[in-house]
Amino acid sequence: MIARRLALALLIVAPCALARAESAMAPLLKPLDLAGYPTRTTPPHFSGSTIDARRLAIDDLRGKVVLVNFWASWCAECRPEMPVFERLHRELAPKGLAVVGVNAREERAAIHRYATELGLTFPLVLDHDGKINAAYGVVGLPTTFVVARDGRVVALAVGPREWAGASARALFHALLAEPSPDR
């Protein structure tokens, strides 16, 4: 994977710095150790089939706060997060939070078994060929993105986080309080 992605490395003898715009959300990201994004960054479009054979496109979720979690059933660190995402889905979906799980290259039957075992009802998107994972640059699981109502991506978490804790809730509530672009 690394070999494919870091296809070319240049070694030069000159200092270089990449400027990164500071996010206004920074104080809310820090307690969760979330990486921020430059202003107006939008996540790659994806459209996929869910385990219950519905189509889900991230663009259709514009107007909602979206939590996109990349996971797999074999990922030990993913497992404790799933019931937490389910709780957030049940509690905050009426307020405008959409939780979406994107699986990594597993078959529908395996995902279905896992979802049944853990009682997951939020949408789980299949990614047999790994194209969605690749578009998002996911190389480790779990990896989670948080997208605001206006479609800008706000945060990235590589590895598990305390998504049910006070810091995460403060982030979600701040994002849910933002006006929807459709209003």
Add this chain to the structure above:
Amino acid sequence: MGIQILAVSANTTFSQQTFAESLKLPYPLLSDFPDRKVIRAYGILNDRTMTANRTFFLIDPRGTIRKRWIVENPTTTVVYSDTLLRDIRAIIEKP
């Protein structure tokens, strides 16, 4: 050693940011997507995959390419930093 590492790939900046964060990379990743101008200019574009063939270039302060390492079988080859560093050191120390 006074060397700056820059990594270039045909991935989007969004994808690269996730990748860099995942591996905690301490050097910049540069996106050559969608035009792949740099990758073409360096002559290492794989026309089938539209990605770069995995290659390292060593460029000196005057902008001269001093050495090129082409990685054969890039999906299975491990590039050992010790070997690379030894080679780089030998080149840099040459007058």
